[in-house]
Amino acid sequence: MFGGLLLGLIGCLQIQEIPFIELQSRFSFVQSTVQVGDTVKFAQNSTTVASQFFWDFGDNKTSTDASPLHTYDSIGNFTVKLITTKPDGITKDSSTQTIKVLPATETPKELATFGLASDDEVGFNFTPAIDNSGTILMAKKNVNVLQLRKIDNSGNELWVRDFNNLADGQVYGQRISPTNDSGFVVVGYIEDSPTENDAFVLKVNKDGELQWQKVVATELNESFNDVVDLNGNLVVVGSSQVVGGQSSIQFEVYDTQNGILLDKQEISSANWTVSSLELTQDGGFVVVGFEDDAPLIVKFDPSLKIQWNTTLSITGKAKAVTQSDNRDFIFVGETTDGDTTHAFVARVNQAGTLTWLKTMELSKESFSDVEEDSNKDIIVLGTHENILTSKDMIIAKYNAQGDLKQVKLIGGKEEDEGNKLAINPGNNHQLVLIGSTESFGTKNNRKDIFIVFLDSSLQ
Numbered sequence: 001m002f003g004g005l006l007l008g009l010i011g012c013l014q015i016q017e018i019p020f021i022e023l024q025s026r027f028s029f030v031q032s033t034v035q036v037g038d039t040v041k042f043a044q045n046s047t048t049v050a051s052q053f054f055w056d057f058g059d060n061k062t063s064t065d066a067s068p069l070h071t072y073d074s075i076g077n078f079t080v081k082l083i084t085t086k087p088d089g090i091t092k093d094s095s096t097q098t099i100k101v102l103p104a105t106e107t108p109k110e111l112a113t114f115g116l117a118s119d120d121e122v123g124f125n126f127t128p129a130i131d132n133s134g135t136i137l138m139a140k141k142n143v144n145v146l147q148l149r150k151i152d153n154s155g156n157e158l159w160v161r162d163f164n165n166l167a168d169g170q171v172y173g174q175r176i177s178p179t180n181d182s183g184f185v186v187v188g189y190i191e192d193s194p195t196e197n198d199a200f201v202l203k204v205n206k207d208g209e210l211q212w213q214k215v216v217a218t219e220l221n222e223s224f225n226d227v228v229d230l231n232g233n234l235v236v237v238g239s240s241q242v243v244g245g246q247s248s249i250q251f252e253v254y255d256t257q258n259g260i261l262l263d264k265q266e267i268s269s270a271n272w273t274v275s276s277l278e279l280t281q282d283g284g285f286v287v288v289g290f291e292d293d294a295p296l297i298v299k300f301d302p303s304l305k306i307q308w309n310t311t312l313s314i315t316g317k318a319k320a321v322t323q324s325d326n327r328d329f330i331f332v333g334e335t336t337d338g339d340t341t342h343a344f345v346a347r348v349n350q351a352g353t354l355t356w357l358k359t360m361e362l363s364k365e366s367f368s369d370v371e372e373d374s375n376k377d378i379i380v381l382g383t384h385e386n387i388l389t390s391k392d393m394i395i396a397k398y399n400a401q402g403d404l405k406q407v408k409l410i411g412g413k414e415e416d417e418g419n420k421l422a423i424n425p426g427n428n429h430q431l432v433l434i435g436s437t438e439s440f441g442t443k444n445n446r447k448d449i450f451i452v453f454l455d456s457s458l459q
Helices: 002-012
Strands: 033-035 039-041 052-056 069-071 076-085 092-102 111-114 124-128 135-141 145-151 157-163 170-178 184-193 196-204 210-216 221-230 233-241 247-255 261-269 272-279 285-291 294-300 306-311 316-323 329-337 340-348 354-360 364-372 378-386 390-398 404-410 416-424 430-437 448-454
Touching: 111 145, 124 170, 124 416, 124 430, 135 170, 135 430, 135 448, 145 170, 145 184, 157 210, 184 233, 196 233, 221 272, 233 272, 233 285, 247 272, 285 329, 294 329, 294 340, 329 378, 340 378, 354 404, 378 430, 390 430, 390 448
Parallel strands: 033 092, 170 221, 196 221, 272 316, 294 316, 316 364, 340 364, 364 416, 390 416
Antiparallel strands: 039 069, 052 076, 076 092, 111 448, 124 135, 135 145, 145 157, 170 184, 184 196, 184 221, 196 210, 221 233, 233 247, 247 261, 272 285, 285 294, 285 316, 294 306, 316 329, 329 340, 329 364, 340 354, 364 378, 378 390, 378 416, 390 404, 416 430, 430 448
């Protein structure tokens, strides 16, 4: 009797099927690239059966909040991992994503800007005065005007000189260097047409007054890229090329006082292009540039005979070089991979053998200058570009073994670029950085000269 009643009751019950929900760990955050000091909000988007959460932010920091906030205090690419757990405490699932953390962009404490009253892009360079009385700036003003100005060690302007009688074409100054008579020499090229360049050299005295100038105009396509004063003579290096034909490295030697051409040599190479020249401790020279699409360094003896040349096994070009106290050579530039550009710094020994090669891959970078400081650390300057702050000046410090010790971004809300650096031994090893700025100048969509002063700790 009771059995039949029980079966009847069971038959009247409706059995509801409970759906199975798979545990899936998911999360999101707004930006995949942030800067040091930015607060990042992570939101878990896991399936509803998740009841416990464990976050590993990749920097030895963790959280058990469902949707935590986190701030990174160092640069790098960090793998963020979320582990979710069901109420049973046993069933788990995990997911990972990568976040890139860049250096914070800093406004410099000591800076100076100089407007060019020009709508053209600024082309510029600079050199410390040989008597430590200040710095000489060289800039391209308008189409065919070369401008020099001297500032003291506090950034105050002492004089300005405009040179607008070089030629009718576009004037591009490539390098300015001090001379042993306390004057200065500028080299570069004049673009007469899209396929024709003429090289020039211009000598001024300590007050920026013109002493002499030379324009090298032949059937070749010429450019002077760098110059040094060697025992009262100016050694100029550049490139010459027949349009569509063979190129060569070109050396010319001028008398510092009167501009008389004393010597000229060409080193033929079908694929060498020169960027920068440096005197070496043995009285010779070293130049950097690129061969085909690879960074290149070439060592010459005092008679301009090639001793060795080395190309790096990366795509790109070298832009600047310096010799260390132990006679090694350190050079910098950029390497390209498709649409992406990264900076590099490399060290070779006296025989040209590669000691190490380091690339910086924060975002998009290019190094344009390098110096060794009194602690044997390597200081490099260049330009950094990312989706957050557009372009910033980047300065980094490496030790002698190529380990990155420090990196800093300097700039504002607009585009700011780094070009040249110098160490001023007369001012407690002060670093002088020069570039172009749209953030701190006239703020009317023009690039102004941008000078930043830092101490040896990059502060």
